[in-house]
Amino acid sequence: MNFQIRCFYYGDIPDSNSGGDPINAGSEIPPLGGGGAAWPLWEVFIRSKQGLDHKHVGSLKAADAQMAIENARDVYTRRMEGVSIWVVESKYIHASNPDEAESLYDPANDKVYRHPTFYDLPDEVKHM
Amino acid sequence: MPVQDFEELFQYKIDQETKIEPKDWMPDAYRKTNIRQISQHAHSEIVGMLPEGNWISRAPSLKRKAILMAKVQDEAGHGLYLYCAAETLGMSREQMIDDLHSGKAKYSSIFNYPTLTWADMGAIGWLVDGAAILNQVMLCRTSYGPYARAMVRICKEESFHQRQGFESLLVLSKGTAEQKAMCQDAINRWWWPSLMMFGPKDSESTNSDQSMKWKIKRKTNDELRQQFVDMAVEQVKLLGMTLPDPHLKWNAERGHYDFGEIDWNEFWNVVKGNGPCNKQRLAARRKAHEEGKWVREAAAAHAEKRKKPHPDSYRDPKGGALAAA
Numbered sequence: 001m002n003f004q005i006r007c008f009y010y011g012d013i014p015d016s017n018s019g020g021d022p023i024n025a026g027s028e029i030p031p032l033g034g035g036g037a038a039w040p041l042w043e044v045f046i047r048s049k050q051g052l053d054h055k056h057v058g059s060l061k062a063a064d065a066q067m068a069i070e071n072a073r074d075v076y077t078r079r080m081e082g083v084s085i086w087v088v089e090s091k092y093i094h095a096s097n098p099d100e101a102e103s104l105y106d107p108a109n110d111k112v113y114r115h116p117t118f119y120d121l122p123d124e125v126k127h128m
Numbered sequence: 129m130p131v132q133d134f135e136e137l138f139q140y141k142i143d144q145e146t147k148i149e150p151k152d153w154m155p156d157a158y159r160k161t162n163i164r165q166i167s168q169h170a171h172s173e174i175v176g177m178l179p180e181g182n183w184i185s186r187a188p189s190l191k192r193k194a195i196l197m198a199k200v201q202d203e204a205g206h207g208l209y210l211y212c213a214a215e216t217l218g219m220s221r222e223q224m225i226d227d228l229h230s231g232k233a234k235y236s237s238i239f240n241y242p243t244l245t246w247a248d249m250g251a252i253g254w255l256v257d258g259a260a261i262l263n264q265v266m267l268c269r270t271s272y273g274p275y276a277r278a279m280v281r282i283c284k285e286e287s288f289h290q291r292q293g294f295e296s297l298l299v300l301s302k303g304t305a306e307q308k309a310m311c312q313d314a315i316n317r318w319w320w321p322s323l324m325m326f327g328p329k330d331s332e333s334t335n336s337d338q339s340m341k342w343k344i345k346r347k348t349n350d351e352l353r354q355q356f357v358d359m360a361v362e363q364v365k366l367l368g369m370t371l372p373d374p375h376l377k378w379n380a381e382r383g384h385y386d387f388g389e390i391d392w393n394e395f396w397n398v399v400k401g402n403g404p405c406n407k408q409r410l411a412a413r414r415k416a417h418e419e420g421k422w423v424r425e426a427a428a429a430h431a432e433k434r435k436k437p438h439p440d441s442y443r444d445p446k447g448g449a450l451a452a453a
Contacts (some may be wrong), residue, residue: 038222039428041215058281059212061221063424064431075205078198079285098151 041090042068044075046082054086062087142343147273150216158342162272163219165344170210171228171235175409177203179243180252188246195292196249202285209278216274229414237395238325240403247300247307247314253293255315255322255360261286262352263326271343294363301367315364316372323387324395326353354384361385 039061045054057076062068068087076082096104112118121128134153141148148154177200184200187193211221227233238256243249264286267279300311327333327349339345347355357376364371375388397403 039424041212058209058278059215060208063427064434067427067431074201075208078201078205095151098149099153 039063042072042087043090043093044068044072045086045088046072046076047084048082050083054084057081059090139341142271142341145343147276148271149273157338158272158344159217161339161342161344162275163214163217165339166210166214166217166272166275166278167219167224167227168234168236170207170214170224171233172239173203173207173210174228175235175239175413178409178412179239179241179405180249182243183246183249186246187249192249192296199253199289199292202289206278206282206285209281210275213272213274213278225417229410229417231401231410236325237398237403238321239409240398240406241317241321242404244317245310245314247297247310248318250293250296250300250311251314251318253289253291254297254363255293255318256325257286257289257293258360259322259325259356261290262356266346266352269343269346294367297367297369301369311367312369315367315369319360319372320390320394321398323353323356323390324398326350326356328392328395357385357387 040063041059042062042065043059044057046057047054060068060071060075062071065087069085072085072087077085108114135155138148138152138154138158141152148158180196180200180203184193184196187196211224214224215221224233228235243252261283264279264283268276268283270276270279297311297315300307303311330348330350333349340348360371361376373388375386377386379386398406401407
């Protein structure tokens with residue numbers, strides 16, 4: 001086989017400054033693709049211990065929900081990080097738009113009376 | 129808003145230490161730099177399993193074998209975290225894998241060195257993982273949110289990798305004369321390649337400036353390398369071994385150890401694909417991918433089949449579902 005690879009560490013070196021020859025144009029390596037089966041992406045939520053919320057920990061690829069749970073067990077709970085796993089296909093997650101953050105969350109700023117510290121009470125009041 | 133304002137806002141967020149998230153606006157070059165860096169990092173984790181996988185079946189005891197398997201499994205997980213982080217920037221997993229296998233994508237050149245003896249497992253844990261950890265600890269504070277979060281998880285798991293390596297060398301260093309010699313030999317062979325892991329000197333690294341401004345990187349190659357040398361010089365004393373550099377010397381003025389010049393010819397040669405194991409590593413990756421193809425296809429077919437109603441739980445009045453199955 002007549003090809004060369006260029007190796008870099010952690011993306012430190014830009015493509016144009018590699019000092020290496022680019023891949024030979026005549027390289028006979030065909031693209032492999034996903035191997036004929038691109039699995040969907042899943043989001044993983046882990047409950048770290050009984051009584052706590054499930055928390056998003058990351059994502060992974062799996063053919064179906066059962067495999068997603070098994071893979072999540074292998075990848076995200078190798079060191080007793082969890083006692084329960086939720087998985088949901090990423091395409092079912094709907095997210096708010098970061099550009100609308102201002103209009104969505106700012107109104108909360110001028111309603112300080114929603115916080116307990118807004119109310120001045122005499123020191124004699126106990127247990128409140 | 130004109131693009132310039134977007135860029136100003138973006139830089140403002142970076143300066144304020146606000147993390148950038150996948151749906152936020154970002155300059156094209158920021159996206160590309162992150163995709164390149166994260167995917168190279170992911171490839172490094174995946175290819176990094178190969179030199180150690182070499183010794184799983186030949187580990188000297190069941191304990192060491194279990195440790196090595198756990199470490200290699202961690203590395204697969206780290207590759208996965210990082211691939212997922214890169215995917216949030218719009219790069220597909222398939223494309224990344226293809227780029228690795230075609231030789232277009234890069235990975236750390238340290239994994240193109242062979243693992244000749246059992247002591248190499250210890251030296252890799254201590255030196256190679258040690259060098260990687262310095263990089264990774266810095267990257268926990270990188271500006272792109274998904275990358276930073278992946279790094280936090282990786283760092284939590286990585287510290288055992290370095291400790292098991294050092295401990296393994298410690299055992300050898302107290303062993304027979306042959307074991308001691310093997311330990312020293314492994315340190316001799318892995319020391320310089322480990323220093324090369326930090327990349328070219330700051331004066332030669334054109335990517336660093338912009339990456340520092342965008343806080344993708346927080347420390348320069350030379351800063352990290354110096355930090356590594358200072359640590360290793362102290363640690364090697366506990367092993368009763370030496371580092372193969374006659375120029376290592378404490379410099380009171382700088383408050384750091386001076387060290388000899390890295391053989392940059394060797395570095396660029398390995399980078400260019402002429403390292404001892406470049407072709408072997410890629411061939412192994414491609415073989416694994418090709419031989420796993422039927423598993424991926426079977427799992428997908430199985431998932432597809434299970435989506436269809438099960439004959440026992442569903443009965444079409446006309447028998448249609450059963451007939452179709």
